[in-house]
Amino acid sequence: MFNYILNGYEFGATVESVRLTAAALLLFACVQKRRKDSFLYINGFLLICIAIISTLFSDVVNLGESRVFNLIFCMIVFIVLSDTFIEVNSFEKILYFYTNFAFILAAIVLIGYVVGFGVDSYGRASIYYGSFYKDQNYLSAYLMPAFTIKVYRFLIGKRKAFSDLLYPITIILAVLLMGSRGAFVTALLIVCLIILKLILFDSNSTHKFFWIMLVFVAAIVVYAVLSKTPLFQRMTGFSEYGSDVRIRLWTAGLNGFWRHKFIGSGVGAASQFAWQMIGNAVHNSFIELLSDNGLIGVILVFWSFSRIFCARTNHKVLIVAFFTGLFMPLFFLTGYSNMTFWMPMFFLQNFISYLEQKTIMIEDNEMRADK
16 A cells, blocks of 8 residues: 555556565465455456456457556455455554555645645645656545545544544545545545435434534535635536546547457557547546456456445445445546556455454354343
């Protein structure tokens, strides 16, 4: 996670920039206790097969130029790390590190904006590292899962800490200053999901009325204070989004899917079309998946996502919100063949396993108490 941000690349992380760290983590994970989840191995094996087949028979990219080997490496890391049994206490330490590191990054963005060393030529805040500004959309995407955890704990958790309020406020301010529309929409969806849970599942009518009125008043206040600012207008200016370059990039990237709907046009096809037709990468990981590996690839990845609904835990709203924080920003980012896509993939699998363990432990303690 540290290498994901602090590396010699502007846009998130290439496999090359995290290869040594990922390989060391992979070797360490191989000697740990396994969950022996056959689903992960079958699903991963099929994904690797479709990636190789689509690239071998591609009329758009060839095997030597494609990033298929980087994708295979990412998939192997995903399978091994997702199948590693991580105890509750250990995973909580991982979450503790991640949320603190995300907060530090957001604080650096705010301080850099105020002092002036973290503002690019477009007036958008970021982190200046290695002679370039980290791309705001990738940096904002990294912050969203931490935002989810802290907002959920603040609104629903029984034991609240000051950081549960401070962290999400700092992160959302950083996102606003960075001007990432993808992260802005993601944050709105996360908050709406959690508040919807409070409204629908709270049996106390007074509490429901309080939350509804709080949302209503907060929306009016935020709009009144920020609506006239150029930053807010950019963040909410979706009426002109149809002419945005991303729409044209996505349309170009889909050509790989239209050519070969079932197996795709090979790893890298979406960005190949986007570069040829528009002059930039496709900026959508899911269009990459669809164009590169076709409907079969999409089905296999979404088969992995189906575990969200099968999780043996009563924290499913948290899982859905966490899923939103991990993957909603990827609709605006290139990264299917990099850790940009696969780090959230194995993070989600382990997060579900963590919540299942925690629920089972709570149930066991209650049963012992009853006895």
